[in-house]
Amino acid sequence: MTSSQVTDPPRESEFTAYFEPIAPPAGDDPEYAYFQPTVAVVSVWSPQIQHGGPPTGLLVRAMEKAVDPGDGQQFSRVTMEILGAIGLGVNRVRTWIPRPGRQISQVCAELEVRGADGTYRSVARTTAWRLRSSDSSAIQDLPRPPLPELPDDLPQNTGFPESVEIPEAWRHMGFIGTVTVAAQPGRLGDSTAVWLRPRLPLVAGEETSDLARAFTVIDVANGLGAGDLDPTRWSWMNTDTTVHLVRQPTGGWVGIDAKMAAGADGYAASFADLYDTSGFVGRSAQTSLLAAVDAG
Structure with missing residues (x-):
C-alpha cells in the first residue's frame, strides 16, 4: 500500500495547522513569539487542554531557531x-x-499560556543538550534492528486502527484525529508498534523540520504504552517526556514501540523505542501519575 492509500480521510475543517502565528497582543512582551493553537491540538483527556505532542513540537521548533x-x-x-x-x-x-x-x-525554551484575566503562566519547559557531531560509524552499535515493516507497506489510517490497544473513545479524538497511523506487532512483550505522521504543519505557513515533526508525535507513547488500560477506571496523564537520540530522525514518519511499567504506589513510567524509516533513532521515557477514576 502506498502513502496515498489512507483510510478514514479527515473531513474538511477550518484549521490548516496546529498553531497560527500571531502578532504580540497589545501591551505584551514583544521578545516572545506568539501563537494561537487551533482545535487540532486538543487532548484526549479534556477538550479544554492541549495534547502534549503539539506544544512539545512547538518548543523544539523554538530551540532549533x-x-x-x-x-x-x-x-x-x-x-x-x-x-x-x-x-x-x-x-x-x-x-x-x-x-x-x-x-x-544547552538550550531551553518555555511556553506560557494567557488566561482569561490576560495574565500569563508558565505551563511547559524544554531543556536540550546539543553535542558536536563527528564520524563514529566505526563503532556504531544499535540495540534494535529496524522495524520489520515500513509504513508504506502497511494499511494506513487517520487515527488509531482497531489493531492498536487504545481506549476506543480516543481513536480519532482531537490531535489523534490529525495523525496518520500504520501499525504492526511490537517487540516489547505484547506491544503494538506504530508509525505516526502528523497530517498538518506545526505552524501555519511553515515547513516543519524533521526534528520538530518527530517531537510532535513522540508524546503519544504514553497512551500507546498503556495498552488496554481503561480510562473510565484509571487516568495516567504524564508529567514529562525525555528523549535520548543516537542520531537525528529524518523523513515524515516516526515509529514508536512503547510499554508502560505501572507500579503499585500510584505512578508509572512509559518507555519506548523510537525509529524512522532508516532504523533505530533513540528511546523515550515518560512519568505518569496513576489515579483511580471516581465512578460515583
Whole structure:
C-alpha cells in the first residue's frame, strides 16, 4: 500500500495547522513569539487542554531557531516538562542558551499560556543538550534492528486502527484525529508498534523540520504504552517526556514501540523505542501519575 492509500480521510475543517502565528497582543512582551493553537491540538483527556505532542513540537521548533544551524552540533537529549494544564488561550514562547559551547551546549525554551484575566503562566519547559557531531560509524552499535515493516507497506489510517490497544473513545479524538497511523506487532512483550505522521504543519505557513515533526508525535507513547488500560477506571496523564537520540530522525514518519511499567504506589513510567524509516533513532521515557477514576 502506498502513502496515498489512507483510510478514514479527515473531513474538511477550518484549521490548516496546529498553531497560527500571531502578532504580540497589545501591551505584551514583544521578545516572545506568539501563537494561537487551533482545535487540532486538543487532548484526549479534556477538550479544554492541549495534547502534549503539539506544544512539545512547538518548543523544539523554538530551540532549533535559537541555535546556529551551522555550528556542527546536533540535538542529543530533549526533556519536556509539563508544569500545568496547557490551555487553548494565546500561547507564547521564549528561548535562551544557559550553557553555550563549541562541543557541548544547552538550550531551553518555555511556553506560557494567557488566561482569561490576560495574565500569563508558565505551563511547559524544554531543556536540550546539543553535542558536536563527528564520524563514529566505526563503532556504531544499535540495540534494535529496524522495524520489520515500513509504513508504506502497511494499511494506513487517520487515527488509531482497531489493531492498536487504545481506549476506543480516543481513536480519532482531537490531535489523534490529525495523525496518520500504520501499525504492526511490537517487540516489547505484547506491544503494538506504530508509525505516526502528523497530517498538518506545526505552524501555519511553515515547513516543519524533521526534528520538530518527530517531537510532535513522540508524546503519544504514553497512551500507546498503556495498552488496554481503561480510562473510565484509571487516568495516567504524564508529567514529562525525555528523549535520548543516537542520531537525528529524518523523513515524515516516526515509529514508536512503547510499554508502560505501572507500579503499585500510584505512578508509572512509559518507555519506548523510537525509529524512522532508516532504523533505530533513540528511546523515550515518560512519568505518569496513576489515579483511580471516581465512578460515583
